[in-house]
Amino acid sequence: MLETSARLLRLLSLLQAHREWSGPDLADRLNVSPRTVRRDVDRLRELGYPVNASPGTGGGYQLGAGAELPPLLLDDEEAVAVAVGLRTAAGQGIEGIGETSVRALAKLEQVLPGRLRRRVGALNAFTVPMLRGPQTSSVDPGVLTELANLCRDGERLRFAYRGHDGTDSRRTVEPYRLVCSERRWYLVAFDLDRADWRTFRVDRVTPKPPHGPRFVPRRPPAEDLAAYVSEGVSTRAYATHAVVRLLVPLQEAAERVSPTAGVLEAEGPESCLLRTGAGSLDVMVVHVVLLGFDFEVLEPDGLTEAIRTARDRLSRALARTERPGTPGVNL
Template identity: 45%
Template sequence: MSDTTARALQLLGLLQSRPVWSGTELAERLGVTTRSVRRDVDRLRELGYPVEAERGAAGGYRLGAGRALPPLLLDQDEAVAVAVCLRLAATGTVAGIGEAAVRTLGKLDQVLPARLRAQVSAVQDATLTLDSRGPQVDPDLLMILARAVRESVKIDVQYVDRSGVETDRRLEPYRLAATQHRWYLVGFDLGRDDWRTLRLDRMPDVHATTFRFAARPTPDLEDYVRRSITQSPYDVVATLEVAAAADVVRERIPPSVGTVTPLGPRRCKLVVGADSADVLAVHLMRLDLEFRVLDCPPLQEALRQYAERALRCAR
């Protein structure tokens, strides 16, 4: 790295460390003249960093907000702090954060020194996360799978289905998907010659191989995952005809629980799942919508029992 490049990076680090610097302060920190500082500022601007300059006693150089987010320079403590927060976000319960956290963590983990990576793991191991929904997923597992997806390498997976049967799978991983409750991997199962959606909390062991694969034609992965996770995790799945517009039902049913298909302006089909017919009956009644059960006798019986109980309580 040339002296000019190293000084520009040092200047960038100073600008990110506090709101405003005078030209004289920057020159003293960098050991150069104020003219050299101006040239280095111009270099940063050419690279896309929005460095602003103001004249006067209260003026100076500051790093402004640009249209695109420029790369950040992090010292060791800052890198550890960011990585720890990303790991917690990846396995936490904040809606919409998990997948972005894994992608960002993958980029950071690629350049994080082994010593700092060990510090991150130590903080993670010493942290107790409360009020989490669903099974927790090991951040290291997320990292292995995220790298395998990014690098298009095959993975070997031990997988335990909901019956407790353990199988060995070799997969081509294509996408990680997060819901409010669980993480999933969608990939092509080479042993079954078909697409599969697998829960990460049912993977006791995962190894990334060194064998790359060429991307094959994929289905609509978002739709495929939504349909898979609506039906496969639940013991009871029912099809309903709902007397409401599809958009109204979608506002009340999370995509991880049900799939909505329009049948008309004020009618739609809902495929919905739960761990038991009783639980499903309770949640459906809370929707405050008229519906007809098409194919699930256990749900029909649970609804009848709740209706009879409600009448007795009302009397």
């Protein structure tokens, strides 16, 4: 009986991995007769798996879609990938998806073997969702899992890091949490060499084991780590900071302002505050204007002067363009 059950699982795995198998090929893979293959296919059908069979020399067996979803077989990496996808979906804010994803993740963790349960559990416990923006960076799932395990176990992490300017450095940190946005993954950690909290893009991290020793986690830099990372990558990372009042409701502003472009704060029913950063005041003017909202500058004073300069420059350009006899397209 045990041999038959194991063979059925092997048959199911083969059917899931390949679009269509001939009877002789399956018999050869399972080291059984074609008659045994036919009997095993009938058993799978009794268990609810829709196995289609086409006769003839070009025919074979194919796993089809049924009225109900039967159990699926996943290898180790597939199980971890599904867990990551479910955890990300749980934090996307899509109505009806988050709760369903959590339930599915709980079911997956319940049946995982011990060697995978710890990996999936680490990803679940040490990931914070941050919304918006298309995914633009690729992260090695193995690195992601390794970082999650170190966060969970409280072990020091040593890694090579490539900065935004392309320079490489070696870092030793106490990892605390992974923060997931729709665009990127970030690691929040206490940098021992700089004696301060830092945020690292995971796609720029290359772990350099061995790791350790163990440490007692410090008090985190903020209660809301998603907001902390958002402020770090959109504001603190830049030399020029600004606060402007957007004259639109918070929900409308959030449709255009991603967490990596600025931090939004509710102010009233018809306005909200935006805290953001840029490389210079001139770049800040372009950044704020291109949001497409009416706004009011709160700080710094230099931003108001930069807007005046840009206004005057645009006015002169319009005057020259609209002057009779001037080449170009009238605006």
